[in-house]
Amino acid sequence: MPNATLSIARSFAERWIWLYTAGAPGIEREARRSELLSDLHDHVETERAEGRSPAGIATHVVLRVLLGIPNDVAWLAPQLPRSLPERLESGSEILRRPTTLRLLVPVVALLGMMNWIFVFDESLTWAHQLLINIIALALIVLMANRQRPWARRILNGYLWFTVIITIAVVLWVAVEYRPYEAPILDQTLLRIEPAALLIGGVAMAALAVAFFIMCAIFTALSVIVCYSALKSGAGGMRLMAAGIRRLT
Structure with a gap:
C-alpha cells in the first residue's frame, strides 16, 4: 500500500509536468520536461x-x-505563443455571436436532454443512443433550414408521423394493458366496456400530454444552462487573454 501511494504521487507529478508544459514550443517543452x-x-x-x-x-x-x-506558471507565460491572447479573444467573439448561439445551444441542449432521458434504460445499446442522437441532429438541421420548402415538408411529415405514432401507442397501451382496470379507480364506474375504454384512452392521452410537457420543460432548462455556459465561456476566454497579456 505505501508503494502504491508513492506511485500515485509520482504519477500525479509527472502528469502535471506534461500538462503545464504542453503549451510551450517544442524545444523548450522537451528540455523542461527532461x-x-x-x-x-x-x-x-x-x-x-x-x-x-x-x-x-x-x-x-x-x-x-x-x-x-x-x-511553473511564471515559466510558462513567456513561452506561450504571442498570438494566444488573440486566439482566445477570437474564440470569445465566436462564442458570443448570435449565429453560434443559435446553432450550438439547441445542439448541446437537445443531445443532452435525449441522452439524459434514455441513459437510465439498460435495454438501450450504443447503437440506440447513436440513432437517437442522429435523429436529434437531423431535426436541428431541418429547423435551421425551416424557411426552405423541402425542410418544411419533411418537418410537417415528421410532425404528423409523431402524432400518429403517439396516438397508436396510447391506444395500444390502453387496449393491451387495460390501465383503466387498475385498483386505484372506482370499479363501479367501469363496468361498461365502451365507457372503460373511453376513460382509459383519455387518461393515457393525458399522460402522453404530460410527458411531452415534461420533455419541453427539460429542453427549456437545457437551453438556459447551455446558453449561460457559452456566455460564461466567452467571458472566461477574454479573462484568460487579459491574464496572459499581464503575465507576459
Missing part, C-alpha cells in the same frame, strides 16, 4: 536512500508539485 522528470527521480531516490518511508516521500512529492505551481 529537467523536471530527472529532478523528480533524483528527489525520490535521495529520500529513499535516507530511509524515509514511501508515504513520507509521496507527501513531499505532492507538496513540491503544489508549492511549485506559481513558478
Whole structure:
C-alpha cells in the first residue's frame, strides 16, 4: 500500500509536468520536461536512500508539485505563443455571436436532454443512443433550414408521423394493458366496456400530454444552462487573454 501511494504521487507529478508544459514550443517543452522528470527521480531516490518511508516521500512529492505551481506558471507565460491572447479573444467573439448561439445551444441542449432521458434504460445499446442522437441532429438541421420548402415538408411529415405514432401507442397501451382496470379507480364506474375504454384512452392521452410537457420543460432548462455556459465561456476566454497579456 505505501508503494502504491508513492506511485500515485509520482504519477500525479509527472502528469502535471506534461500538462503545464504542453503549451510551450517544442524545444523548450522537451528540455523542461527532461529537467523536471530527472529532478523528480533524483528527489525520490535521495529520500529513499535516507530511509524515509514511501508515504513520507509521496507527501513531499505532492507538496513540491503544489508549492511549485506559481513558478511553473511564471515559466510558462513567456513561452506561450504571442498570438494566444488573440486566439482566445477570437474564440470569445465566436462564442458570443448570435449565429453560434443559435446553432450550438439547441445542439448541446437537445443531445443532452435525449441522452439524459434514455441513459437510465439498460435495454438501450450504443447503437440506440447513436440513432437517437442522429435523429436529434437531423431535426436541428431541418429547423435551421425551416424557411426552405423541402425542410418544411419533411418537418410537417415528421410532425404528423409523431402524432400518429403517439396516438397508436396510447391506444395500444390502453387496449393491451387495460390501465383503466387498475385498483386505484372506482370499479363501479367501469363496468361498461365502451365507457372503460373511453376513460382509459383519455387518461393515457393525458399522460402522453404530460410527458411531452415534461420533455419541453427539460429542453427549456437545457437551453438556459447551455446558453449561460457559452456566455460564461466567452467571458472566461477574454479573462484568460487579459491574464496572459499581464503575465507576459
